[in-house]
Amino acid sequence: MKNAGRETILLFLLVMVVIIGGSVLLLINPARDSLATAKADYDMVKAEKDQKDAIIEAEKELNSEKNSLTSSIIEMENVLLPTLNTEAIAQRLYGFFTEADIPYYAEISSTEKAYETVTLSDGTSSLDKAVHTTFTIKVSGTDGYLMTRDEDDAHTYTELNDELHSSEYVGYAQFYAALQSIASDYPDAVKITEVAIEDTNQGFCFFTATVDVWACDLQSRLSDPSADTNYVVWVDNGAIATGGIVGIPSQYAILTGFSPVANTSPLYGTCIYANDFEFDRPFAAWNHWGYMRLYDGNLTLEQQLLEARSENMPTDTTTLPEE
Amino acid sequence: MSTTQTKRNDFSKKDMNFLSEFSSSNTQVASLIPVFLLVVVIAIAVVVGITAVIKIQEATKTKATKELRDEMNSEEYQEKLSSYDSTTMAVADLRSYHFVLSELDARVKALTVVNPATLNAVVEQLPADTILTGYEEKDGKVIIRGTSLESYSPMNYLETLQSKGIFEFISITEIKPFTPTENSYTPEIMMAVDDYYTFEFVGTLKGSYSVSYSQYIEGETPTSISSVSASVLASGDAYTIPTPLNITYEGANYTLFSITINGVVVNADILAEAKRDEQITGMVDSAKEVKIFYTQSTTEGSEG
Numbered sequence: 001m002k003n004a005g006r007e008t009i010l011l012f013l014l015v016m017v018v019i020i021g022g023s024v025l026l027l028i029n030p031a032r033d034s035l036a037t038a039k040a041d042y043d044m045v046k047a048e049k050d051q052k053d054a055i056i057e058a059e060k061e062l063n064s065e066k067n068s069l070t071s072s073i074i075e076m077e078n079v080l081l082p083t084l085n086t087e088a089i090a091q092r093l094y095g096f097f098t099e100a101d102i103p104y105y106a107e108i109s110s111t112e113k114a115y116e117t118v119t120l121s122d123g124t125s126s127l128d129k130a131v132h133t134t135f136t137i138k139v140s141g142t143d144g145y146l147m148t149r150d151e152d153d154a155h156t157y158t159e160l161n162d163e164l165h166s167s168e169y170v171g172y173a174q175f176y177a178a179l180q181s182i183a184s185d186y187p188d189a190v191k192i193t194e195v196a197i198e199d200t201n202q203g204f205c206f207f208t209a210t211v212d213v214w215a216c217d218l219q220s221r222l223s224d225p226s227a228d229t230n231y232v233v234w235v236d237n238g239a240i241a242t243g244g245i246v247g248i249p250s251q252y253a254i255l256t257g258f259s260p261v262a263n264t265s266p267l268y269g270t271c272i273y274a275n276d277f278e279f280d281r282p283f284a285a286w287n288h289w290g291y292m293r294l295y296d297g298n299l300t301l302e303q304q305l306l307e308a309r310s311e312n313m314p315t316d317t318t319t320l321p322e323e
Numbered sequence: 324m325s326t327t328q329t330k331r332n333d334f335s336k337k338d339m340n341f342l343s344e345f346s347s348s349n350t351q352v353a354s355l356i357p358v359f360l361l362v363v364v365i366a367i368a369v370v371v372g373i374t375a376v377i378k379i380q381e382a383t384k385t386k387a388t389k390e391l392r393d394e395m396n397s398e399e400y401q402e403k404l405s406s407y408d409s410t411t412m413a414v415a416d417l418r419s420y421h422f423v424l425s426e427l428d429a430r431v432k433a434l435t436v437v438n439p440a441t442l443n444a445v446v447e448q449l450p451a452d453t454i455l456t457g458y459e460e461k462d463g464k465v466i467i468r469g470t471s472l473e474s475y476s477p478m479n480y481l482e483t484l485q486s487k488g489i490f491e492f493i494s495i496t497e498i499k500p501f502t503p504t505e506n507s508y509t510p511e512i513m514m515a516v517d518d519y520y521t522f523e524f525v526g527t528l529k530g531s532y533s534v535s536y537s538q539y540i541e542g543e544t545p546t547s548i549s550s551v552s553a554s555v556l557a558s559g560d561a562y563t564i565p566t567p568l569n570i571t572y573e574g575a576n577y578t579l580f581s582i583t584i585n586g587v588v589v590n591a592d593i594l595a596e597a598k599r600d601e602q603i604t605g606m607v608d609s610a611k612e613v614k615i616f617y618t619q620s621t622t623e624g625s626e627g
Contacts, residue, residue: 012359016366023370031377038384045391052395052404058574059407062414069417072550076424080431118426120419121546128420130427172446179439192437199456210461214431220420 074223080189081215081232082225084113084133088234089213096181097139102174106206107138115217127219134193135211143203144169172197175207182211186231189214422547429553433533433610435462441489441528448483450476463530468523477522489529491558496523529558536564536613540572541580545616548572556607563604564613566597569620577617584613
């Protein structure tokens with residue numbers, strides 16, 4: 001009977017083993033597998049999300065850098081002039097000389113614009129460029145005696161005698177004042193690169209300033225151009241009368257070496273060009289007429305010119321300008 | 324009693340004996356049956372419990388996974404992600420544009436300009452008997468021409484110019500007495516001309532020079548990774564340029580590899596010093612364009 005008890009216990013243990021084994025095999029293991037799969041899935045998704053979160057977090061830093069770069073770029077975009085406007089630059093630069101009381105320019109010139117580009121890492125040139133032009137302004141001093149032409153007088157060559165013996169001397173002091181004004185006006189973009197003083201041995205000097213003016217030519221510009229219109233916008237000092245003509249009319253050409261035109265003549269002060277009778281003029285015989293008549297009779301130069309004009313010029317152009 | 328009945332009785336007895344044996348002889352075993360049953364129930368309960376816990380965990384994980392997926396698939400999240408791409412591209416463009424602007428800015432700053440104060444200093448030092456008849460200044464070079472009545476005046480003038488400290492060096496092109504014959508002066512004119520001396524000096528200004536630096540990733544075509552930092556310093560001034568040993572660019576680590584000054588690679592000693600001190604220093608005697616090159620860091624570092 002003891003054997004039967006043992007068998008019963010063994011049977012029971014067998015049943016337990018079957019139950020536990022069956023449970024593990026049929027329930028727990030599949031559940032664990034499912035859990036493992038779920039965990040692996042979760043870990044994978046979590047890793048993916050962490051990676052994406054890091055990207056999103058990195059974007060905050062990128063945005064910070066973007067803002068910083070943008071701010072710096074806008075600052076640099078406005079260092080140079082937004083554009084090169086030749087007449088406005090010339091007006092501004094010449095204005096410094098007039099303000100310094102040395103307005104007598106002997107030359108104003110500027111070069112073609114030149115570009116400054118940057119070579120990028122791929123070997124190409126940048127589309128965003130700096131552009132510059134060089135202005136040369138040569139002004140004349142005075143000798144303190146002979147006044148130069150009076151801009152308010154339309155007859156610029158006529159008052160020379162009256163201007164003699166004035167005591168206005170213009171020279172280095174005025175030039176230096178003009179240089180100082182230019183140098184301090186817009187040092188980032190307007191740079192004096194050359195200065196020259198040349199004594200003429202005739203009681204006056206020529207003064208020359210060479211100025212580089214820099215602007216930007218930006219395809220990628222972020223900011224609006226600076227509101228400062230100096231060097232950019234022509235300062236309107238009144239309506240500019242139009243109606244100029246093409247070609248110097250013959251009435252403005254006169255023979256040289258003959259008696260001067262009387263100051264009562266309508267020709268007085270209007271002649272700006274010396275006639276050249278050696279010049280081949282197949283269809284412009286007017287001055288030739290004048291030349292012929294000059295040697296043909298005893299008329300004064302003025303009489304000959306007036307006569308020749310009245311005979312040969314169309315009515316519209318025979319009227320000489322009135323004073 | 325028949326035989327059949329007898330056998331049946333024996334058999335019944337036998338059964339009774341068996342049960343009696345079972346119940347009487349193994350009373351203790353029989354009493355364990357409820358315990359066994361209880362154990363079985365508990366075992367089943369444990370199995371069910373474990374299974375339930377696992378299933379709950381699985382459900383939790385599945386739910387969490389779904390939540391993560393839902394969040395990642397949400398419109399807001401997708402916008403943030405796509406925004407990163409566009410921001411990355413925008414920043415790359417801005418970096419390139421910023422580099423171009425800073426390079427142009429450095430070049431314009433590096434131009435040699437005329438300071439009117441130099442001209443004024445030259446004029447202010449003129450001796451009383453001296454006339455300035457010519458002055459030219461360009462690219463830091465100055466030519467001064469004049470006349471003096473006294474033979475010593477040009478040299479006095481030279482001394483006063485040097486004492487102002489605005490010239491690096493002045494050379495005398497010439498100092499000579501006026502020679503009327505060279506100018507075809509007639510004896511009548513010569514009688515009216517005072518004796519004087521002409522001179523010409525050529526000076527080199529103690530100029531200001533541009534010192535600029537920028538960082539690049541080493542390669543066949545080096546990639547700029549910084550804007551160009553530039554400053555204008557007077558001749559003789561000291562300059563300091565930072566050369567960090569390690570930098571991070573777009574998530575990758577880089578180590579200082581080499582340095583060039585005006586296109587010439589610095590020697591090993593200077594490079595070692597730059598790596599140690601994380602800066603290079605020097606004295607300004609000309610324009611300096613410093614380029615600092617980096618290479619991607621290896622696990623053991625790439626120094627050397």
